[in-house]
Each structure stands twice: as C-alpha cells, then as structure tokens.
Amino acid sequence: MNPYELLAAVFGLGAILTYLLGHFDRHLKTWLTLITLALATYIFLHLPNEYSLESPSLLFGIDKLSWLFGILTLGLGTIVAFALLAYPELSPNFYFMFILNIGASIFLLLSRDLVAFFLMWELMSWTIFAMILGDGGAERGRAATKYLVWSAIGAAFILFAFAILAKSTNSFEWSGIVAGISQMPSGWRVAAIALLIAGFAVKAAIMPMHTWVPDAYAESPHPFTAFLSGVLSKLGIYGIFLAFFVLSARFELVNMPKIFGTHIFGYILAWIGALTAFGASLIAIKQEHAKRLLAWSSISQLGYILFGFGIGSAIGIAGALFHAVSHALFKTLLFLILAGVIKRTGTDRMAELGGLIKKMPLSFIFAVVGGLALAGIPMTIGFPSKWLIYEAAIHQGFIFTTVLIFAASTAVFLYYYRFVFSIFLGELHANHQDVKEVPFPIWFSYILISIPIFWLGLFPGKAMQIFAEIAEQFDLPAVTNFTATTITTPLGSFNALIVGLVFFASFAFGLLLYFIGGRTRKVHQYDTFLAGEADEPVKLHYGQRFFYFLERELKPLYRISVEKIYQFVAEFTRFVADQVRKGFFCGNAQAYLYYMTIFIVILVFAIWRIKL
Amino acid sequence: MTGQILWAIFMPILVIIIGLIYMGLARKITARIHNRYGPPFYQNIIDVIKLFSKKDVANHGVMFSLGPVIAVAGMVISLLFIPIGNRPLLSFNGDIIVLLYLLVIAPLGMALGVGEGANPNGAIGIARALTLMLGYEVVLVIAAVAVMIHAGSASFMEIIRQQQGGVAHWFIWPLFLSALATDIALQAILGEKPFDQPIAPHEIASGPMVEYGGKFLGMLQIYHAIAIIVETGIFVNLFLGGGSLVWWFVKSFAVFFVALLINAVMPRFRIGQAFKFYWTYPAAIGLVGLIIVAIT
Numbered sequence: 038m039n040p041y042e043l044l045a046a047v048f049g050l051g052a053i054l055t056y057l058l059g060h061f062d063r064h065l066k067t068w069l070t071l072i073t074l075a076l077a078t079y080i081f082l083h084l085p086n087e088y089s090l091e092s093p094s095l096l097f098g099i100d101k102l103s104w105l106f107g108i109l110t111l112g113l114g115t116i117v118a119f120a121l122l123a124y125p126e127l128s129p130n131f132y133f134m135f136i137l138n139i140g141a142s143i144f145l146l147l148s149r150d151l152v153a154f155f156l157m158w159e160l161m162s163w164t165i166f167a168m169i170l171g172d173g174g175a176e177r178g179r180a181a182t183k184y185l186v187w188s189a190i191g192a193a194f195i196l197f198a199f200a201i202l203a204k205s206t207n208s209f210e211w212s213g214i215v216a217g218i219s220q221m222p223s224g225w226r227v228a229a230i231a232l233l234i235a236g237f238a239v240k241a242a243i244m245p246m247h248t249w250v251p252d253a254y255a256e257s258p259h260p261f262t263a264f265l266s267g268v269l270s271k272l273g274i275y276g277i278f279l280a281f282f283v284l285s286a287r288f289e290l291v292n293m294p295k296i297f298g299t300h301i302f303g304y305i306l307a308w309i310g311a312l313t314a315f316g317a318s319l320i321a322i323k324q325e326h327a328k329r330l331l332a333w334s335s336i337s338q339l340g341y342i343l344f345g346f347g348i349g350s351a352i353g354i355a356g357a358l359f360h361a362v363s364h365a366l367f368k369t370l371l372f373l374i375l376a377g378v379i380k381r382t383g384t385d386r387m388a389e390l391g392g393l394i395k396k397m398p399l400s401f402i403f404a405v406v407g408g409l410a411l412a413g414i415p416m417t418i419g420f421p422s423k424w425l426i427y428e429a430a431i432h433q434g435f436i437f438t439t440v441l442i443f444a445a446s447t448a449v450f451l452y453y454y455r456f457v458f459s460i461f462l463g464e465l466h467a468n469h470q471d472v473k474e475v476p477f478p479i480w481f482s483y484i485l486i487s488i489p490i491f492w493l494g495l496f497p498g499k500a501m502q503i504f505a506e507i508a509e510q511f512d513l514p515a516v517t518n519f520t521a522t523t524i525t526t527p528l529g530s531f532n533a534l535i536v537g538l539v540f541f542a543s544f545a546f547g548l549l550l551y552f553i554g555g556r557t558r559k560v561h562q563y564d565t566f567l568a569g570e571a572d573e574p575v576k577l578h579y580g581q582r583f584f585y586f587l588e589r590e591l592k593p594l595y596r597i598s599v600e601k602i603y604q605f606v607a608e609f610t611r612f613v614a615d616q617v618r619k620g621f622f623c624g625n626a627q628a629y630l631y632y633m634t635i636f637i638v639i640l641v642f643a644i645w646r647i648k649l
Numbered sequence: 650m651t652g653q654i655l656w657a658i659f660m661p662i663l664v665i666i667i668g669l670i671y672m673g674l675a676r677k678i679t680a681r682i683h684n685r686y687g688p689p690f691y692q693n694i695i696d697v698i699k700l701f702s703k704k705d706v707a708n709h710g711v712m713f714s715l716g717p718v719i720a721v722a723g724m725v726i727s728l729l730f731i732p733i734g735n736r737p738l739l740s741f742n743g744d745i746i747v748l749l750y751l752l753v754i755a756p757l758g759m760a761l762g763v764g765e766g767a768n769p770n771g772a773i774g775i776a777r778a779l780t781l782m783l784g785y786e787v788v789l790v791i792a793a794v795a796v797m798i799h800a801g802s803a804s805f806m807e808i809i810r811q812q813q814g815g816v817a818h819w820f821i822w823p824l825f826l827s828a829l830a831t832d833i834a835l836q837a838i839l840g841e842k843p844f845d846q847p848i849a850p851h852e853i854a855s856g857p858m859v860e861y862g863g864k865f866l867g868m869l870q871i872y873h874a875i876a877i878i879v880e881t882g883i884f885v886n887l888f889l890g891g892g893s894l895v896w897w898f899v900k901s902f903a904v905f906f907v908a909l910l911i912n913a914v915m916p917r918f919r920i921g922q923a924f925k926f927y928w929t930y931p932a933a934i935g936l937v938g939l940i941i942v943a944i945t
Contacts, residue, residue: 392767394710394712394765395710398711401712405761409757412753412757413750414750414753414754414757415747415750415751415754420750424746424747424750427746428746428803431794431797431798431803434798434943436794436798436939436940436943439790439794440787440790440791440794440936443786443787443790444783444786444787444790447782447783447786447787448783450753450757450779450782450783451779451780451782451783454757454760454764454775454776454779455776457761457764458760458764458772458775461764462712462761462764462765462767462772463764463767463769463772464767528744528797528801528802528803528804529744529745529746529747529802529803529804530744530804531744531747535739536726536747536751539726539729539739540722540723540726540754543721543722543723543725543726543729544718544719544722546661546721546722546725547717547718547719547720547721547722547725547868548718550718550721550864550867550868550871551714551717551718551864551868553701553864554700554701554703554706554863554864554865554867554868555701555702555703555704555705555706555863555864556704556705556706557706557707557708557714557863557864558705558706558707558708559708559709559710560707560708560709563767564707565766565767565768565859565860566768566770566854566859566860567768567769567770577768577769578767578769579769579772579773579776583776584776584779584780586776586777586780586919586920586921586924587780587783587921587924589921590921590924590925
C-alpha cells in the first residue's frame with residue numbers, strides 16, 4: 038500500500054474507530070486519537086515525494102514547505118490531543134471531527150492540484166464548524182454561523198480564483214499552473230492572486246476578514262481553541278504563501294509599479310498586515326474576557342506574518358515563516374494554559390480571577406514562558422522572528438509600517454501583563470481557595486511546547502536552515518548569513534546564545550544582591566499598604582477595566598469598526614430587498630395578473646426569437 | 650579577553666555607584682532650584698547600604714522576591730549591550746532593536762513581582778507605566794528608525810564610528826528633530842516629571858514600589874541607578890557620538906541634567922494626557938524628522 042493511501046486510511050479509520058469506541062470508555066477516545074496521530078506522524082515522516090491517484094485524478098506530494106507546516110500540525114495536534122486526556126467530558130463527535138480535521142489539514146498541505154486542495158480545504162473548514170458548534174447553544178450557534186458564513190465567502194473567493202487559474206492555464210496541477218501563469222493576461226493574473234489572498238485571509242484572520250475570530254475562539258471547546266489559533270490559522274498563512282510567492286514569483290512582480298523598492302502588491306499586503314497588527318492589538322487591550330484577549334492577540338500576530346510576506350525580501354520571508362512557527366508554538370501554549378485555568382475555575386472573565394499563582398504555580402511559570410515569547414523577549418523563539426521582520430522592514434524602507442508594527446508589539450506588553458496579572462497575580466478570590474493545579478496531561482503538554490520555544494530561541498539557526506531550503510525550493514531570495522546561534526542581516530546581527538548566557542550571568546548577579554540583604558518574612562496577601570484607604574482587609578483585585586485611562590484616550594480609534602460597515606451593508610441589502618419584495622408582492626390580484634401576462638408575452642417572444 | 654571579562658564584572662559596579670551619585674546630585678540640584686539646601690550628593694549610596702541592612706522585610710512570595718532580581722539582571726544585561734566610552738563589550742552580538750527588547754526584561758520582571766504583591770496601588774502603577782510606555786515607545790522607535798536609516802546600520806558600533814571626528818559629526822545636527830523627539834521620550838523613560846505618573850507618590854503611594862521594602866527597595870534603587878545610565882547612554886551613543894570613558898559620562902550627565910531641570914519646575918500630567926501628548930506632538934516631530942531622513 039502506498040504511504041499516502043496508508044496515511045489516508047489511518048486518519049479515516051482512526052476517526053471512525055474513535056467515534057465508535059469512544060462511546061464505551063471516557064478515556065479510550067483520547068488514547069485512540071493519540072495512537073492515530075502517532076501513526077500518522079510516523080507515516081508522514083516517511084512519505085515519498087509524489088503520489089497520483091488515477092480516478093478521480095488527484096495529485097499529492099511533499100516538499101519542504103508542506104513538511105514544515107505538516108510537522109507543526111501533527112506535532113501541536115498531538116500535544117493538544119495529549120492535553121485532551123484531561124477533558125473526558127468532550128463528546129466522541131468532537132474527537133471524530135478533530136481527527137478528520139487534522140487529516141484534512143495534512144492532505145491539504147500535501148495536495149498538488151486544485152481539486153484535491155479545494156476538497157481538503159472545505160473538509161478542514163467544515164470540521165472546524167462542527168467543533169465550534171459542538172453541542173449547540175445560542176452563543177455557540179451564533180459564533181459557528183458567523184464562522185460558516187465567513188468560511189463560505191473565503192471558499193467562494195478561492196473557488197473563483199481556482200476557476201480563473203484552471204481556465205487560463207488549462208491545468209489543474211500546481212506545477213502546470215506555475216508554468217502557465219506567465220502566459221496569462223496580467224489583469225486575470227492579478228485578479229486570481231488577489232482573490233486567493235482574500236480567500237486565505239479569512240482563515241488567517243487578516244483584517245477586514247477577521248470578525249468571526251473573537252466569537253469563534255471564545256465559543257469553541259477550550260483545548261481546541263489552542264489548535265484553532267495555533268495551527269489552523271497557519272493554513273491560511275500557507276495558502277497566502279502559495280498564492281503570493283509560488284504563483285506570483287514566476288510572473289515577475291518586478292514589472293509592477295514600485296514603492297520603496299517593493300512592488301505595489303507587496304506594499305499593499307504590508308500595509309494590511311501592519312494595520313491588522315496595530316488595530317487588533319489595541320482592541321486586545323480592552324477585552325474583559327481572557328479568551329477574547331488572546332483571540333485579538335492572534336489576529337494581531339498573524340498581521341505580523343502578512344507584513345513579513347508583504348516586505349518580500351529574503352529577511353522578510355524568513356521572518357514571516359519564523360513568526361508563523363513561533364506564533365503556532367506560543368499561542369498554543371497560552372490557549373492551553375487558559376484552558377487549564379477555565380477547567381479549574383470555570384470562568385475566563387479576568388475580573389473574577391486573580392491570585393492563582395498561589396494555587397497553580399506551574400501554570401503561572403508557563404504563562405510567563407508563553408508571554409515572553411509573545412512579547413518577543415530574547416532567549417525565546419518570539420524574538421528572532423520579530424527581529425527579522427523589523428530588520429527587513431527598516432532595511433526595505435517601510436518606515437510608517439515599521440512604526441505601526443513597533444506600536445503593536447509595545448501593546449503586546451499591555452495586554453499580556455493584563456492577562457497574566459488578572460489571572461495569576463493580584464489577590465486570590467475567596468471561592469478559589471480550593472483550586473488545584475491543572476492535571477498532569479495539561480501541564481505536561483506545557484512542558485512539551487516550551488522545549489522548542491527555548492530551543493529555537495537560543496539556536497535560531499536551526500529554523501533558519503529550513504527557511505533557507507524553502508526559499509531555495511521556490512526560487513525566492515534566501516537568508517544565508519547565519520550560524521546555529523547568530524543571524525546577521527545588512528543592518529546588524531544578533532547572537533541568541535550569548536544573550537541567553539549573559540542573561541543568566543546577570544541573573545546570578547541579581548541573586549547575589551538578593552542574598553547580600555537580610556532575611557525576609559512571609560506575609561498574608563491582605564497585609565498590604567493601602568495608605569489608610571481601608572482599615573480592614575478588603576478584596577481589592579485590580580482586574581476590571583485595567584487600562585481605562587488608555588481606552589478613554591483611544592476612543593476615536595475604537596470607534597472605527599469594520600463590523601459597523603458590514604452591518605450597514607447587511608441593513609442596506611435587507612432594505613433594498615424589502616422594497617423590491619413589497620413592490621412585487623403587493624397583495625393585489627390585478628398586479629399578479631399583469632406579471633403573468635408580461636411573463637407569457639416574454640416567453641412567447643423568446644420562443645418566437647429562438648424559432649427564428 | 651581577560652581584560653574584557655574583568656571590565657564586564659567591574660563596569661556594572663562602577664555604573665551602579667555613578668548612577669547612585671547621579672540620583673544624589675539630582676536631589677541636590679532639584680533642592681537648589683527649589684531654594685532648599687538638599688542632602689549630600691552621596692546620600693543615595695548611604696540609603697542603599699541602609700536598605701540592604703534592614704531586618705524583617707515583608708515578602709509576598711517567590712515571584713515577588715524575583716521581581717527586583719530580574720529587574721537588576723535585565724538592566725545589567727542591557728548595560729553590557731551598549732558601548733560605554735568606546736568600550737564595546739557585547740555590542741557586536743546585538744543591535745539597537747536587540748537592546749530595545751533587552752531593556753524591557755527589567756520592567757517586565759518587576760511588573761510580575763509587583764503583581765504578586767497584590768496591592769492595587771502597585772497594579773495601577775504598572776498599568777500607568779505600560780500606558781506611558783505605549784506612548785513614548787512609538788516616539789523612540791520613530792527616532793531610532795531615522796537614525797538607523799541615516800546610518801544605514803542598526804549596530805551601535807557602526808553608528809558611533811560614523812560620528813567620530815568632532816562635534817560637527819554628531820548625529821544631533823543632521824537628525825535634530827529625531828534627537829528632540831528622543832529627548833522628550835527620555836523624560837518619560839527616566840520617569841521624571843511631568844511623566845512620573847507610574848510612581849506618583851501623592852496619588853498611588855509610589856505605585857510599583859509600594860509593597861517593596863528593605864533590600865528589595867535597595868535593589869530597585871540599584872535598578873534605577875543603572876537605568877539612568879543606560880537610558881541617557883542610548884541618547885549619547887545615538888546622537889552625541891559616544892566618546893572616551895570620562896567624556897561619555899559627562900555627556901550622559903548633561904542629558905540627565907536637562908531632564909532634571911524640566912523635572913524640577915513641572916507638575917504632573919494626568920496619565921491619559923501624557924499618553925495623548927506622546928502620540929501627538931513628539932510623534933509628529935519625530936515623523937517629520939523621519940520623512941526628511943527618508944527623502945534625503
């Protein structure tokens with residue numbers, strides 16, 4: 038049996054078996070999922086280069102790019118599945134959809150023709166819908182419907198673009214399209230690529246296609262949100278990469294008008310990316326629910342990736358791919374931590390949480406690890422990826438967008454601190470006195486994700502090697518000036534390992550100062566200095582409207598809402614349709630008689646014309 | 650190599666002492682402006698020694714204790730990454746952007762520590778500090794991008810090298826607007842009035858420092874001492890051409906002195922006003938400077 042068929046069989050059988058046997062035992066379904074994913078990972082790592090199916094004629098293959106995204110999908114999928122061991126209450130339906138979803142994602146990455154790609158894209162999208170919907174409920178139903186509408190719009194864009202590509206190049210295979218695209222009329226070419234990017238941008242949560250994201254993330258099952266944000270949004274990024282670099286690198290975008298040395302297409306993408314990063318991070322600051330905060334943060338970070346693609350230089354592409362990897366890792370970690378917190382406390386409203394560091398120290402430590410990577414502190418994977426994007430932007434002269442991107446990454450500190458403070462620091466609630474640390478499967482999954490976060494943070498060269506190979510494969514400019522620990526760009530250089538080692542030396546210096554000083558005495562959390570504002574210990578957790586003074590100043594910016602525009606379009610369409618309906622279905626029998634007469638006259642006229 | 654390692658160990662201690670003297674001089678100068686007598690210039694060194702010898706220090710937990718430790722560690726590592734007086738230690742291993750991110754380690758560690766202190770005053774102080782940071786960081790980045798484009802490099806060593814050969818070569822002349830914007834941002838980075846909202850002793854009881862006492866407060870003083878040198882040092886390296894060791898500290902004190910003079914006569918902005926201020930006037934000045942650099 039061909040390994041590709043075997044892989045498909047593993048996913049299919051795994052999904053069905055998990056569904057059927059999942060009804061008998063609470064834990065069996067998760068173990069079956071893990072076995073399926075382990076088998077799939079093994080087969081995935083041993084796939085031959087090409088595989089074609091005769092009827093229906095579909096083409097599959099693997100290259101460095103699909104390998105990278107496939108490893109992310111399977112690796113993080115397995116880790117999330119491991120964390121699912123702590124959620125036996127999820128229904129077998131969910132596991133069925135989860136396995137199918139990962140299978141569809143993998144075959145999406147492996148597909149080498151338009152039909153297979155689109156089928157897998159749709160399967161992936163529909164299984165997400167089923168998982169968001171879950172057991173139903175008004176809120177989840179609304180979020181799932183919103184997701185479905187957006188997903189359908191995205192799919193329609195993609196289908197339309199595929200139709201244009203297939204029609205103009207007479208080929209359904211990627212290779213044929215890449216070869217034939219230079220003969221296409223330039224108008225159709227640009228239209229197809231713009232449509233593809235718009236379609237993939239829905240899944241990649243790029244503004245203005247992002248409105249489904251906060252709702253869908255907030256309502257989907259908590260451990261699955263980690264996978265949805267960490268991995269599935271990257272499939273949109275994968276699609277944008279295909280559309281923008283694989284398809285358009287061949288047709289020499291250099292011929293297009295240029296701004297600061299970048300063709301106008303890339304320039305527009307960079308602006309959209311930067312505005313997404315900036316706007317979403319400002320909105321993340323004012324969220325009251327932690328899941329929504331992380332959802333907006335995801336949108337913001339995905340904007341960085343698009344920004345890197347838009348710059349389009351060797352450093353920009355490497356930075357964008359690097360950020361895709363690092364966002365996948367740290368956002369999965371942060372969402373899993375939040376899932377653990379919600380499991381133990383039952384809420385993600387930040388004002389109702391607080392002080393959990395005393396009860397869940399492990400979760401706190403990994404929340405800091407995830408936050409360091411999110412904020413882009415050196416030593417974690419978040420820094421080299423952001424650093425490459427900045428260097429690329431400044432080097433290419435993207436001055437205004439660089440400022441926006443920097444503002445966005447400063448805003449990260451604001452919402453990240455709010456996240457970690459409101460949940461883990463501050464005062465512990467009276468009704469959280471008996472909260473326990475998250476169970477073993479969850480905290481062990483934290484550790485598994487943290488290893489690559491630090492490993493690639495200290496040795497970014499390992500990842501850079503893969504990005505260089507990807508760039509080479511698609512004839513793109515590649516960053517070659519790097520070693521295992523150092524990356525050098527035309528602007529400057531960065532040695533990750535030295536930074537890490539020196540930080541530990543500095544930390545030792547800090548500890549030395551700590552031990553020079555006298556002994557300390559542990560005090561109760563209410564034993565604080567309140568400047569005489571309260572004479573008895575009272576609960577004063579600063580969790581609600583954390584940045585109120587900032588929100589007040591940013592009000593003019595917050596008023597800009599793309600959702601209002603959509604609302605307006607919807608209202609307008611409804612109004613027009615209503616008027617048309619009222620005009621035609623007026624309830625007057627005479628009018629209906631007129632319609633019938635006119636219709637018959639047209640019919641007779643048409644038949645008469647055709648006969649002639 | 651041995652000399653470099655010895656210097657790397659010796660320099661933080663030197664910088665701590667000089668930074669504490671800066672703080673003492675600041676008290677003296679402010680006092681003279683207010684027509685008071687003021688404490689001796691070495692008062693802050695005495696204060697730190699006193700704080701470290703305090704017994705019975707209140708402690709809210711492990712993260713609370715680690716906060717000041719990370720604050721000092723983060724500042725020391727930033728210090729090693731900026732060239733002080735033509736003596737580059739690790740400046741070849743990172744550039745301005747690396748430094749901007751290393752600079753955040755210290756406040757972030759401290760913020761986490763303050764959080765475990767569970768005092769709402771501390772949390773409000775941090776929230777204000779972060780808001781202020783969102784304000785001035787944009788200005789600082791606009792100016793830094795202008796410098797990087799002007800020099801064609803993000804490396805401190807390259808930027809200092811291009812400014813060698815006398816006062817006329819300093820970047821403050823071709824990049825005057827960027828330097829002005831940076832200096833305005835520096836006022837908030839240093840935490841001097843009118844941008845001392847995060848501390849605001851009369852409103853939120855010293856904000857982040859409210860729960861810290863004894864050796865913790867001593868460590869935060871040391872953190873502040875290093876921070877003054879690092880933050881003024883960035884200005885010296887970017888716009889005033891670095892210089893030999895003595896000259897470097899003279900220039901750094903001159904930058905600090907300007908901030909002090911403003912501090913001594915200004916009241917405090919409301920935090921919202923401060924944020925809005927940074928996103929309007931200094932940002933506009935910086936952007937004009939940036940556009941001029943980008944065009945020429």
